Structures are given as C-alpha cells and as structure tokens.
Amino acid sequence: MMQTERSRGFSRVAWASALGSFALVLGPTALAAQEAAEAEGGNPLFTVNFALTIWTIVVFALLLVILKKFAWGQILDSAKAREDRIQNALDEAAKLQAEAAVLLEQHRAQLADARRQAQEIVNEGKTAGERVRKDIEEKARTEGQALIERARKEIEREKDSALDEIRKESVDLAMAVATRLIKEKLDPEKDRKLVVGYLEEIGRRDNSAAGGKRA
Amino acid sequence: MSSLAGVPSLVAAQEAAEHAAEGGAVNLGELIMHHLADSHEIELPFFLGVLHLPTGWNVNLGPLGVVDFAPTKHVVFMLLAAVLCLLVFIPLAGKARRLEPGKAPAGVGGGMEAMILYFRDEIVRKNISHGADAYVPYILTLFFFILFMNLLGLVPWGSSATGNVSVTMALALCTLALVELSGMQALGVKGYLHTIFFVPEGMPALGAAPITLLLAPVEFVGKLTKPFALTIRLFANMMAGHVLIFALGGLVVTMGAIGAGTVAGGIGATALATFVMVLEVVVAFLQAGIFALLTSVFVGLIRHAH
Numbered sequence: 041m042m043q044t045e046r047s048r049g050f051s052r053v054a055w056a057s058a059l060g061s062f063a064l065v066l067g068p069t070a071l072a073a074q075e076a077a078e079a080e081g082g083n084p085l086f087t088v089n090f091a092l093t094i095w096t097i098v099v100f101a102l103l104l105v106i107l108k109k110f111a112w113g114q115i116l117d118s119a120k121a122r123e124d125r126i127q128n129a130l131d132e133a134a135k136l137q138a139e140a141a142v143l144l145e146q147h148r149a150q151l152a153d154a155r156r157q158a159q160e161i162v163n164e165g166k167t168a169g170e171r172v173r174k175d176i177e178e179k180a181r182t183e184g185q186a187l188i189e190r191a192r193k194e195i196e197r198e199k200d201s202a203l204d205e206i207r208k209e210s211v212d213l214a215m216a217v218a219t220r221l222i223k224e225k226l227d228p229e230k231d232r233k234l235v236v237g238y239l240e241e242i243g244r245r246d247n248s249a250a251g252g253k254r255a
Numbered sequence: 256m257s258s259l260a261g262v263p264s265l266v267a268a269q270e271a272a273e274h275a276a277e278g279g280a281v282n283l284g285e286l287i288m289h290h291l292a293d294s295h296e297i298e299l300p301f302f303l304g305v306l307h308l309p310t311g312w313n314v315n316l317g318p319l320g321v322v323d324f325a326p327t328k329h330v331v332f333m334l335l336a337a338v339l340c341l342l343v344f345i346p347l348a349g350k351a352r353r354l355e356p357g358k359a360p361a362g363v364g365g366g367m368e369a370m371i372l373y374f375r376d377e378i379v380r381k382n383i384s385h386g387a388d389a390y391v392p393y394i395l396t397l398f399f400f401i402l403f404m405n406l407l408g409l410v411p412w413g414s415s416a417t418g419n420v421s422v423t424m425a426l427a428l429c430t431l432a433l434v435e436l437s438g439m440q441a442l443g444v445k446g447y448l449h450t451i452f453f454v455p456e457g458m459p460a461l462g463a464a465p466i467t468l469l470l471a472p473v474e475f476v477g478k479l480t481k482p483f484a485l486t487i488r489l490f491a492n493m494m495a496g497h498v499l500i501f502a503l504g505g506l507v508v509t510m511g512a513i514g515a516g517t518v519a520g521g522i523g524a525t526a527l528a529t530f531v532m533v534l535e536v537v538v539a540f541l542q543a544g545i546f547a548l549l550t551s552v553f554v555g556l557i558r559h560a561h
Contacts (some may be wrong), residue, residue: 095324107345111345
C-alpha cells in the first residue's frame with residue numbers, strides 16, 4: 041500500500057520532467073547527428089530529425105495522458121469488475137454445490153435410516169405374528185388334548201357303568217336260572233351269598249385284566 | 256485485399272511511368288527514397304494532387320540553434336494514428352462504462368478488449384510481477400500507437416511514421432525513461448546506482464573496486480543498447496517492408512523500360528507485392544507487439560534487479 045502511494049507521488053512529478061530532460065539530453069546528440077549527416081550528404085532515411093523526435097514524444101505523451109484518463113481506466117475497470125463478478129459467481133456456485141452435496145448426503149442418510157427403521161418394524165411385526173401364531177397353536181393343542189382327555193374319561197366312566205350294568209344283569213340272570221334249577225334244594229339266602237361272592241371274584245379278575253390292557 | 260495491396264505499388268508504377276514519359280531515365284532507387292523519406296508534401300488520395308504543408312515554424316533554442324518545428328508528412332500520419340486511437344478507444348471506454356452489471360458484453364469492441372486483456376495478462380503482468388497494473392496504460396498506449404502508425408503505411412496513399420528513425424528513436428527514449436525511472440522508484444537511489452556500479456558481494460574492497468570500475472561502462476552502455484535495438488528493429492522492419500513493396504511495383508515498369516516486360520512478369524510481380532503486403536500486416540502487429548513486450552520485459556528486469 042505504501043509502495044503504491046509513494047509511486048503515485050513519485051511518478052506524477054517524475055514522468056513529465058523525465059520526458060523533458062530526456063528530450064534535452066537527446067537534443068544536442070540529435071542535432072549533431074543531423075548536421076553530420078547533412079555535411080556528409082548522407083542518406084536522409086537514417087538522419088535523426090530533432091523536431092520530429094520532439095513531435096513524437098509530445099504526441100505520445102499527450103496520447104498516453106488522454107487515453108489513460110478517458111479510455112484505459114474505464115475499460116480496465118469494467119474488465120476487472122466483470123472478472124470479479126464472474127469469480128464471485130463461480131465461488132458462489134462452488135459453495136452452493138458443496139452445500140447441495142452435504143444436503144444430498146444428509147438425505148441419503150435419512151433415507152437409509154428410514155429404510156432400516158421400516159425393515160425393523162416389519163421384522164418386529166413378523167416375530168410378533170410368529171409368537172401369536174405359536175401361542176394360538178399351543179393353546180389349541182392343549183385344549184384339544186384336554187378335550188380328548190375328557191372324552192376318554194367319559195368313555196371310561198360309561199364303560200365302567202356299562203360293565204356294572206352287565207354284571208347286575210348277569211347276576212339276576214344267573215339267579216333266575218339257578219333258582220329255576222335248584223329251587224327246592226337250596227336255601228335261597230345262602231345260595232345268593234355264594235353266587236354274589238363268586239361273581240365278585242370274577243369282577244376283580246376282569247377289572248385287573250382291563251386295567252392292564254388300557255395301560 | 257489484393258486491390259488495396261496493389262494501390263501503393265500502382266502509385267509507384269504510375270510515377271515511374273510518368274518519369275519515363277518525360278524522357279528521364281527511371282531511377283527506381285530515387286523514387287523509393289522519395290516515398291519513404293519524410294517531406295513537407297502529402298499526396299492526397301484519388302489523385303487530388305499534393306498538399307503542401309507549412310514550413311518555417313522556426314524556434315530558436317539558443318545553444319541548440321534554430322529548429323523548424325513545422326509538421327511534416329510523418330507528423331501528420333502520426334497525429335492521424337493518435338486520433339484513430341482516440342476514436343477507437345474512447346467510445347469503447349464509454350461502452351464499457353455504460354454496460355449494465357448483469358449483462359454480457361457483446362459487439363466488435365470485444366475484439367479490442369481481448370487484445371487489451373491479452374496485453375494486461377500475458378505481457379505486462381507476466382513480465383512485471385508486482386505493481387504491474389500501473390504499467391498497463393503505458394504499454395497499451397505504446398502498442399496501439401505503434402500499431403496504428405504501422406498500419407497507416409499499408410493504406411493506399413498512406414505513410415508509416417514508424418518507418419522513420421526519428422520517430423522510433425523518440426519512442427525508444429520514452430521506454431528508456433520509463434525503465435530507468437521505474438528502476439529508481441523500485442530500487443531506491445542506492446539500489447538504482449547498483450545497476451550501473453555493480454559491487455560484487457563477499458569480496459574485499461580492494462578486489463571489488465576494479466571490478467566495479469571496469470563493469471560500470473559496460474553496464475551503462477547496456478542500458479543504452481536496449482533502446483537503440485528497439486529503435487533500429489522497428490524502423491528497419493517497417494522500412495524494409497515498404498522498400499520491398501515499392502521495389503516489386505517498380506519491377507513492372509523497369510522490366511517494361513528495358514524491353515523485357517511481359518504480362519506474366521507484371522502479374523507475377525503484382526502477386527508477389529500482394530503477398531508481401533499480407534506479410535506486412537502481420538509484421539505491423541508483430542513489431543508493435545515486440546516493442547511493447549520488450550518495454551515490459553525491461554521494466555520487469557530493472558524492477559527485480561537486486
């Protein structure tokens with residue numbers, strides 16, 4: 041910064057005086073060259089013309105000052121402004137792209153998370169369903185088992201009562217037959233006891249036989 | 256292109272023919288010299304005659320003697336080049352200023368802008384690293400001023416001021432002034448003096464002194480050879496091209512004068528002149544660019560001399 045400040049102050053004074061002083065230094069040399077060439081009758085193409093040199097320096101200096109003030113400044117400034125604008129736009133675009141990339145990454149992560157959660161929910165549902173199914177099956181099986189058991193007990197009971205019935209019937213039947221056969225010879229009460237005792241013995245044998253078969 | 260290119264050679268041919276008709280021998284060398292040298296007369300376009308410029312703007316410069324500052328042909332064409340620069344770049348600047356910030360630039364001005372930015376980025380900034388932008392206006396003015404002067408020599412009835420050694424020397428002296436002043440500004444007075452009086456480091460004073468004294472003239476002459484080379488390069492390039500074009504145009508007349516003229520020879524010479532003319536357009540750009548490039552190289556060199 042200090043450099044440019046100094047250079048500006050330096051150049052303002054220096055440029056004008058420098059061009060002038062160089063022209064003055066040039067003057068005698070140019071004139072001498074011109075006179076020498078003319079004296080020798082040299083080629084006018086290679087002769088330095090002092091006036092023309094001064095004309096050139098003046099025209100060039102004026103052109104430089106005018107163009108610097110009215111042309112180069114604006115043209116270069118507008119080019120600079122445009123470059124800055126384009127650079128800013130590019131920087132902005134790069135920033136936005138980076139942001140978009142971050143957002144995309146976030147979205148991807150969210151999406152993956154959501155997918156994973158959905159999968160979990162489905163899995164949970166599946167296991168819960170499985171459990172429920174197993175429970176129901178188990179229940180049905182035990183209930184069925186209980187039903188079968190009850191039916192079996194019923195059958196057993198029915199069978200026992202049927203057997204008792206048959207026993208009673210057969211006692212009566214046997215009594216009737218025996219009464220008819222040996223009515224006169226025997227005391228009915230004594231005979232009855234005998235027959236009943238005999239039948240009970242048979243019944244016990246039957247019962248033990250039936251129990252062994254069922255097991 | 257060919258019709259434009261043909262015209263200066265035709266002018267030369269016509270004058271040679273006039274000379275021949277007047278009974279004088281055709282002196283082609285004299286004719287070419289007449290066209291290249293500065294004068295107080297300007298040939299007006301379309302054979303409107305000759306414009307006589309004023310003379311005798313004598314100024315007494317005391318010890319330097321009396322100098323005639325009357326504008327010559329080359330001064331007129333130099334002024335024309337300067338006016339052309341103003342006519343091209345001031346409207347361009349106006350356009351650049353009026354351009355709305357959000358809008359893309361368009362139009363022919365973009366071509367000029369491309370050249371301007373090329374010089375800023377590739378010539379000035381590459382050669383003068385820091386503080387380069389301060390030199391951009393000088394280099395741009397130098398390039399376009401020289402370019403327009405070069406190109407004016409290729410226009411029919413035109414004349415290029417850069418084909419005159421006084422003009423190129425003046426421009427080279429401006430470059431010399433710029434280079435040396437930049438050196439003083441960047442290095443300080445002591446640093447600048449070191450660019451003339453080179454003091455080798457790490458040597459005892461007794462050994463360093465002769466080297467410094469011995470090298471001082473070499474360094475000083477080195478400073479002057481740069482602008483000298485610039486002067487001769489631009490002047491010689493521009494003059495040589497014109498000599499060649501005029502010589503090829505004059506070839507037609509010369510061949511006719513010695514009785515060796517054929518239609519094929521005339522067409523061949525004209526075609527060759529056309530080709531040289533195209534080459535000259537390239538040279539006009541090239542030499543203007545080289546002058547500007549070397550100026551920035553010299554500035555860069557002295558600013559970074561340590």
